[in-house]
Amino acid sequence: MKKIILSIMFCGLMGLNSSAVLAGAGHSHGPISKEKAIIKAEKRLGRLVKKGKVDKSWKGIKANRAEKKTYNGKEEWLVTFKNPGLSDKSKQTLYMFFKIDGHYLATNYTGK
Numbered sequence: 775m776k777k778i779i780l781s782i783m784f785c786g787l788m789g790l791n792s793s794a795v796l797a798g799a800g801h802s803h804g805p806i807s808k809e810k811a812i813i814k815a816e817k818r819l820g821r822l823v824k825k826g827k828v829d830k831s832w833k834g835i836k837a838n839r840a841e842k843k844t845y846n847g848k849e850e851w852l853v854t855f856k857n858p859g860l861s862d863k864s865k866q867t868l869y870m871f872f873k874i875d876g877h878y879l880a881t882n883y884t885g886k
Contacts, residue, residue, distance in 0.1 A: 806851070806876040812837045815853035815870045818878055828881070831859055832868065842874070849874045852885070 806814070815837050823833045832855065840853045851872040860866050864883060871879040 803875050805849075805874045806872075808840045808851075810876060811840045811851040811853055811872055814872060814876055814878070815840070815851075815855075818870060818881070819855060819868070822881060828868065829857075829860065829865070832857055850879065851876075854885075 819828070819832055819835065822828045823830055835855050835857055838854045838856045840851060842849050843852045844850070851874065853870045853872070855868040855870070857866050857868065867885070868881060868883060869885040870881045873879060
């Protein structure tokens with residue numbers, strides 16, 4: 775009986791330990807910094823250009839600003855890009871939204 779209990783405890787401890795290993799080093803669900811939000815947004819913009827989701831003139835444009843905003847009671851990162859070279863003024867400002875932990879939400883030209 776003692777061996778069974780020890781075996782169960784050992785398996786339980788191994789299961790807990792493997793969860794930490796699977797999560798990986800530095801894996802976090804906490805809030806990211808303003809700097810990290812900008813880095814993520816600039817990388818995302820590059821992917822959107824590559825996929826043809828936004829005009830190729832956005833390639834290499836750096837973030838204009840990043841700020842925390844509250845939508846429906848939840849804090850999010852709003853990263854803004856400016857591209858004055860576009861003739862369509864309604865598309866000169868691009869807004870990118872991230873959850874406070876850095877997960878990408880959406881991109882649009884309205885900021886809403």
